[in-house]
Amino acid sequence: MATMRDVARRAGVSPMTVSNVVNGHENVRPETRARVLAAITELGYRMNTAARGLRRGRSGIIAIAVSTVASPYEGMISAALAEQVARAGYDPVIELTGHRRAGELDAITHSLLRDHDGLILHSAHLDEHDLPLLRGRHPVVVLSEREYDEGFDQVLLSNVDGARAATTHLLDAGCTRPGMIGGRSTPQGHEDVLSVRAQGYRRALEDRALPLVPSAVLPAPYTFAGGAAAAHELLEEHPRTDGIFCATDVLAVGALRALHERGLRVPEDVKVIGFDGLDLGRYSTPSLSSVVPDHAALARVPVELLLTRLRGERLAEDHRREVIAFRLEERESTRR
Known part of the structure; x- marks a missing residue:
């Protein structure tokens, strides 16, 4: 099993830097954070899971990462996504990214390290260099304002x-x-x-x-x-x-x-x-x-994509891009 020192060696940083990334400290440059996250993904590094997760083989948690819940729109979407996740029998956890690329990278890191079963990430700041982090084995669905290259599940507004x-x-x-x-x-x-x-x-x-x-x-x-x-x-x-x-x-x-x-x-x-x-x-x-936009579909579709991935109903290379209709x-x- 990979250790924090293994991650540090792979990323070319100190174990303290890895610790700072893992714990969400803000005094890490986005480029360094991305490099550490890439090493975490490659090596399969994980924190200790909760006893429940060890018994079930899963944590029972799906994370929902959004910029804020203070705005009317993101507050509405966060609540609707959390309701859909709960209906599916999972515990929703809201993570705030603060309108920052570093915050979005942290959300990916936390979901990986805490062994969440999956992540729904509202992304506004990730760039092309970050995309490999979304193509690993960890189930991620990205709600995005723009189209990215294929390689992970995306839900887009029109x-x-x-x-x-x-x-x-x-x-x-x-x-x-x-x-x-x-x-x-x-x-x-x-x-x-x-x-x-x-x-x-x-x-x-x-x-x-x-x-x-x-x-x-x-x-x-x-x-x-x-x-x-x-x-x-x-x-x-x-x-x-x-x-x-x-x-x-x-x-x-x-x-x-x-x-x-x-x-x-x-x-x-x-x-x-x-x-x-x-x-x-x-x-x-x-x-x-x-x-x-079709608000009901905007909450339903990302959760459905994640669930089909978790249930093993799609091959690893079967990535979907869904566009939400509007009137x-x-x-x-x-x-x-």
Whole structure:
């Protein structure tokens, strides 16, 4: 059985560094953390399992790793995933990655070392160099904002198509100068939700032979305050903006507040549409149009993929990529 010293030798680090990675300390560089995790995976290093796990041969635990449970969207998805895991007879454990690549690497490490039966990882920050860590024997399903190469099970939102549909809806509603909040018009390193939803916005403009104005696509923290601040900035730079596609419903609700503060009417002066289909959009004033992913499938499909893996119903090389469907729900914020 591999020891911590074996892992240290394979990774070219000290045993203390391995210990820091195993225990989730933050004073380890992401590159070093990834190297240690790769060694752990190659050598099959494990911590001591609980007595229950030794008796059953499994821990009975499935980990769910998300950035935070404080945001309305991730809180909703975390709760729905945990409910599905519990229904399957497993104990769900929530791990918070804190919107950090190191946090996502830690989640993989902890799931391996604690002998969790499997891991559902909402990934926004892993890059191509990290992908081999997901292709080991440990069952992992990745909820991702972008498509990765084959080699592990993935569940994807229809980010590009959904953003394209939202922007097209604004154009069909009569908008001629729509902007975007929560996007990035130019690539910056690896793809993430900012860039992939901006792709859909751009494609909708191209469909109508409309120019992309980079300064009308604003990144923003995915918070209510971030949406409000970005909407103010957008209207200062482009006062004739008549439609706003917001990359999340939270941003859109913040934008609604900013438009109210500026004395602009929604939808008469500016139309607003969000993405995520959160219940809060039903109760905003005006109610919020939104791209609504199939929330039930988003919770069910990752668990089903993990269970078929745990039950041995698929060959090791049989990896699946599932794309979650969506619908566009028109409410008061975009009505003519």
